[in-house]
Structures are given as C-alpha cells and as structure tokens.
Amino acid sequence: MKSLVFSFVFFSLSLAQVLPDGANLIPFECPAPENQREPQNETERLEQERRAKYRKVLPAYFAAVSAEPVTEILMPVEGVKVKDVADTWGGARSEGRSHEGQDIFAPTGTPIYSGTNGFIYRIGENRLGGNTVVVVGSGGWRFYYAHLSTYADVREGQAVTPETLLGYVGNTGNAISTPPHLHLGIYTSEPKRCDWEAINPLPFLVDRP
Numbered sequence: 497m498k499s500l501v502f503s504f505v506f507f508s509l510s511l512a513q514v515l516p517d518g519a520n521l522i523p524f525e526c527p528a529p530e531n532q533r534e535p536q537n538e539t540e541r542l543e544q545e546r547r548a549k550y551r552k553v554l555p556a557y558f559a560a561v562s563a564e565p566v567t568e569i570l571m572p573v574e575g576v577k578v579k580d581v582a583d584t585w586g587g588a589r590s591e592g593r594s595h596e597g598q599d600i601f602a603p604t605g606t607p608i609y610s611g612t613n614g615f616i617y618r619i620g621e622n623r624l625g626g627n628t629v630v631v632v633g634s635g636g637w638r639f640y641y642a643h644l645s646t647y648a649d650v651r652e653g654q655a656v657t658p659e660t661l662l663g664y665v666g667n668t669g670n671a672i673s674t675p676p677h678l679h680l681g682i683y684t685s686e687p688k689r690c691d692w693e694a695i696n697p698l699p700f701l702v703d704r705p
C-alpha cells in the first residue's frame with residue numbers, strides 16, 4: 497500500500513512539472529488561496545499537494561503568454577452558436593455555490609476545441625468537473641473545460657490555438673445526472689496575480705467563421 501501511495505505522488509509530481517516548451521521555472525510561486533481549508537482526508541490532502549505543485553509552475557505559464565488580456569473566445573463546441581447558449585452565469589448550484597461559468601450543451605462525443613491561443617496548464621479529473629483541461633491564455637487568464645467524456649491527444653505544456661482539439665463533450669463529474677455539456681469557466685488573475693477570479697465567459701464568446 498505504501499508503495500502505491502508513493503507512486504501516485506511521484507506521478508502527480510512529474511505531471512505538475514510540465515512547462516511550456518522553452519519556458520523556465522520562475523523563482524516565484526503562487527501562494528495557496530486564502531480560503532483553502534485544512535485537508536479533511538487523505539484524498540483532499542493529496543489534491544492540495546498536487547495543486548501546490550501546479551502553482552509552482554504557474555508563473556512560467558504567465559511568462560510564456562502575452563500580457564494583453566483575451567478579447568474573444570471562439571465557440572469551443574463544434575456546431576453550436578453563441579445565441580444557443582442560455583445564460584446561467586451566477587445561477588444557484590449544489591453546496592451553496594453559484595455557477596462560475598457557462599454550460600454549452602451538445603451530444604456526447606461532440607468535439608471541443610480551445611477557444612483561444614495559449615498553453616495547456618493542467619489535464620486531470622476532479623470531483624465536480626470530472627475530466628477537465630485548463631488552458632492559460634493571454635493576460636494569464638485560465639480557461640476551464642469541464643465534464644469531458646474523453647480527452648483528445650493533448651499534453652500539459654502544449655501550445656494550443658483555436659484549431660486544437662482538446663476533447664469531447666460528456667457529463668463526467670457532478671454533471672453525471674444532467675444532459676451532456678461543456679462547462680466553460682474563465683478565471684482571471686485580478687485583482688492580484690495568481691488569483692482565480694471567475695468572470696462570465698458569455699460576453700467573450702463569438703461564433704466560428
């Protein structure tokens with residue numbers, strides 16, 4: 497059992513050290529969020545440990561993207577128009593949360609492309625999001641693609657464009673009892689660098705030509 501735990505931690509650590517090609521680790525580390533609670537169990541402790549590893553490389557991603565914030569996001573889900581997205585930003589969600597993003601509904605297996613240029617910062621599974629991909633775009637904005645059924649052939653640190661296939665629509669995580677959809681979240685670094693401040697993606701979404 498001990499060796500199993502060890503290999504799990506080791507695997508996470510190597511994943512967390514992936515940097516964009518040509519980027520160097522920057523001697524600056526994003527701090528833990530102020531609202532981070534004491535881990536309640538081993539799963540939570542491992543997740544916090546993994547997040548700390550990712551925070552360590554985040555400044556290298558910030559340095560690899562342009563400083564200008566994103567002005568538009570191309571519709572990530574194939575065949576969907578922006579006008580078809582019902583605005584659910586801020587809607588009530590389980591556990592007293594509010595909806596920090598937009599849901600874009602499409603059949604399971606519909607291709608999901610990156611809506612912006614940037615770098616894949618993290619690929620991984622979590623309780624609420626299921627299979628997720630996080631892209632760091634210009635301005636250091638982070639784009640969160642959640643509930644994927646499966647991933648495309650992508651890796652952390654990879655440069656992406658709006659032509660890059662990230663994965664396929666699904667209902668993994670807490671979307672398991674809902675129709676398949678992409679949850680798209682945007683997190684900015686305001687007011688402080690390293691923050692994860694959610695903003696509404698809808699005003700930035702534009703149809704693909």
Ligand SMILES: [Zn+2]
Pocket residue numbers: 595597598599678679680
């Ligand atoms: Zn959602």
